[in-house]
Amino acid sequence: MMQDTPPDFLVDPIAYLQFYWNQISPYVFLIAALVIIGIVYIVVTRVAKRSLLSVGMGQEAATSIVLILRLIFFIVFVMLLVSFFEASYAAILSVSAIFGTALGLAFSTALSNIVSGLYVLAARPFRVGDYVRIGIMEGIVREITLNYTRVLLPDETIQLVPNSKVVSSEVTNFRIDLSKYVEAKEEAAIRDRDDARHSYRETLDDAWQQLKMLTTGEVAYRYTFDLTIHMNYDHRTMLQKFDSVCEEWSQIFLTRPEYIVWNKPSAAITYRFSYIVSNPMVIIKKSSDFMKALLADYYES
Helix, strand or coil, X not given: CCCCCCCCCCCCHHHHHHHHHHHHHHHHHHHHHHHXXXXXXXXXXXXXXXXXXXXXXXXXXXXXXXXXXXXXXXXHHHHHHHHHCHHHHHHHHHHHHHXXXXXXXXXXXXXXXXXXXXXXXXXXXXXXXXXXXXXXXXXXXXXXXXXXXXXXXXXXXXXXXXXXXXXXXXXXXXXXXXXXXXXXXXXHHHHHCHHHHHXXXXXXXXXXXXXXXXXXXXXXXXXXXXXXXXXXXXXXXXXXXXXXXHHXXXXXXCCCCEEEEEECCCCEEEEEEEEEECCCHHHHHHHHHHHHHHHHHHHHC
């Protein structure tokens, strides 16, 4: 049976020290265990992330695995605290239920982001390095976590996009498979021009060879944007300008930029332009200059 009061120090100093050691030793062991868990947590998560990246695993997958390790350590931490306060286990459960409800309401948005992040990692609508458009925002994906997707914008600032917004928005990924793209272009050309099948096949084969020589792999990025020109402007002159600029910029992009009439809003015509690059940073660095060149005469009129 444990003593409620300490013995007299002068009468039995060893029993006196043992009494207080018995009182504080559980807390000492708890603190020591928490410190050890913290050190192991820091070492394991850092080594795991470096190792995963060194073997070529994607940034998003490595981040997800590290997060799982963090959750495991958190569960161990909570279980250790619960076992220490075993005498008031019922009280802990009741208090944790109250705080859990409050935290669930307070962090519902964060939980939604985490669930959405799991979906993004599983569905993989894009990967790190892709040039994407999410809603009205666009840029290069730099990192995918369970909470946010980090995007480099065209003005070269970093935007943290909540994954809940990624899931609820329209997502356009400009990454293309070059072989499939050229194959689709070839099939379309053959369907439209059956009488010139041979010449169109040779032309598209040459274009495919050009793309293969200019890229290190079969992945590229086909970027598209729209320009709306008022009907008061001379569109024949504008089309000549478009052709001239596209021919000049064919030396910068992988192939000659293309354009089509995309829409006919009130008193205007919308043209959709597209071009192919091997590095998405070219889109950020060159898109603005390309648009300025296309609209140079329009601004002066």
